[in-house]
Amino acid sequence: MKVSSFNIMAILMCLLLATLTTIAQGQGTRVGFYRTTCPSVESIVRTAVQSAVQADPTLAAGVLRIFFHDCFVHGCDGSVLLDGPSSEKTAPPNLPLRGFEVIDAAKSQLETTCPGVVSCADISALAARDAVVLAGGISWQVPLGRRDGLVSQASDTVNLPAFNDSxxxxxxxxxxxxxxxxxxxxxxxxxxxxxxxxxxxxxxxxxxxxxxxxxxxxxxxxxxxxxxxxxxxxxxxxxxxxxxxxxxxxxxxxxxxxxxxxxxxxxxxxxxxxxxxxxxxxxxxxxxxxxxxxxxxxxxxxxVKMGNIELRTGSQGEIRRVCRATN
Missing domain, CATH: 1.10.420.10 (Peroxidase, domain 2)
Incomplete structure (x- = not known):
């Protein structure tokens, strides 16, 4: 039986959707973590990212890069979001990072809607996914439940992947x-x-x-x-x-x-x-x-796999009131 390229693509799209729906959830995180405590979390983050990327399409890359640089230092705990004279932001590999205001905007709205519930680390994870989608990529489910870290030191960024690494x-x-x-x-x-x-x-x-x-x-x-x-x-x-x-x-x-x-x-x-x-x-x-x-x-x-590096969940860390400072 001859199978048309259209049918092949249709089958592949079905398999794709099934795969992205069943991607393994991380240990300590799960899809729908805020289903009862803040059901609008994904739409709020998506709106903040969409507004920013529509105004400046280059911010999609910035928001995505923030999540990478966060996860490779202390795990995905929002440590790269913290301000300070010797915070991760001040390290040379992180100086070009941009898009922090997008995370701030989403956090501000979430603190109005669901105060003290959603971590900055989870906002960053969702924003990275939304940035990819707005740039033309395909969506995936993001397991949530991360807690925000309390430490951010420039000296801890030495093992970030570098432009000249073999x-x-x-x-x-x-x-x-x-x-x-x-x-x-x-x-x-x-x-x-x-x-x-x-x-x-x-x-x-x-x-x-x-x-x-x-x-x-x-x-x-x-x-x-x-x-x-x-x-x-x-x-x-x-x-x-x-x-x-x-x-x-x-x-x-x-x-x-x-x-x-x-x-x-x-x-x-x-x-x-x-x-x-x-x-x-x-x-x-x-x-x-x-x-x-x-x-x-x-x-x-x-x-999803990277998003579960060195997790802080449960009672570890905190839920920051603002993403640039610990409580």
Whole structure:
């Protein structure tokens, strides 16, 4: 029997919805945690994110990045949201983070509707999902029930994944958080939206590893474009799309760019050049009708997994009144 491509896609969409509905819930968190205590939590967060992203589409990447940077330090406990002279926000890897005002807006509304109930950590988890959806990704269910942490120190950010990490170092950093190689490639795929500053990749363009040559992982046809954006001695803070041609769209073109030698960050480019991670990138670059579904399903799954790193639940931590300060 001949099966049409339309029928195949319909079947895959049904499987996708079933998969995203049954993604394993984390230990200590569950879908519907606020069903009786704050039933409007998801709609309130969604409205705050939607308002911000409609006004500035680049904020979708910012909100998503906040959640990543939070989960890799003390787990997903909202510690990156705290202000302070030596808080996580002040560490170099976190200085470019933006979108904190989106979390604040959602928290303010929730404190009016359900005071003292919803944690800032859970708001961040929901906002990250909503940001992906608004950028064109597929939704997933977010297990909730996190509590907010009490500690935020810049010195604790030293093990955040870095722009120049080798694949072995990336694997090690993710493994330390209970995330495997597939999670690594999938979650770094978040770079399909967002930008990077010239300062974090200019070294690849002119004198890579002291060779006076560019990084050989860069496609020679892409090099003039990057050099024009980030000339020697130019503005370090100028920002460049990590997914050329699709900076605000959550799609698989990021992986296409990696395959074509158009990865901007060294750590990203190595996902293709290293034989350990390339097969996963190749899987996300499968048949054109399947690749978006495959990546979106895996991204939702890995986000749930990451969202349950080193949880604080029950009586641990607190429910902050405002996300920028402990009670």
């Amino acid at each position: 694949i072995s170092v990336q694997i090690s950093k993710f493994a330390d958080k209970g995330l495997n190689i597939q999670d690594l490639v999938t979650l770094v795929g978040a770079h399909t939206i967002g930008t990077g500053a010239c300062v974090v990749f200019r070294y690849r363009l002119y004198n890579f590893n002291g060779t006076n040559q560019p990084d050989p992982d860069i496609n020679p046809s892409f090099l003039p474009q990057l050099r024009a954006l980030c000339p020697e001695g130019g503005d370090d803070s100028r920002r460049v799309a990590l997914d050329t041609g699709s900076v605000t769209r959550f799609d698989t073109s990021y992986f296409t760019n990696l395959r074509n030698g158009r990865g901007v960050l060294e750590s990203d480019a190595k996902l293709w050049s290293d034989s350990t991670t390339r097969p996963i990138v190749q899987r996300f670059l499968g048949l054109s009708g399947l690749l978006g579904l495959t990546f979106n399903v895996e991204f939702g799954r890995s986000m």
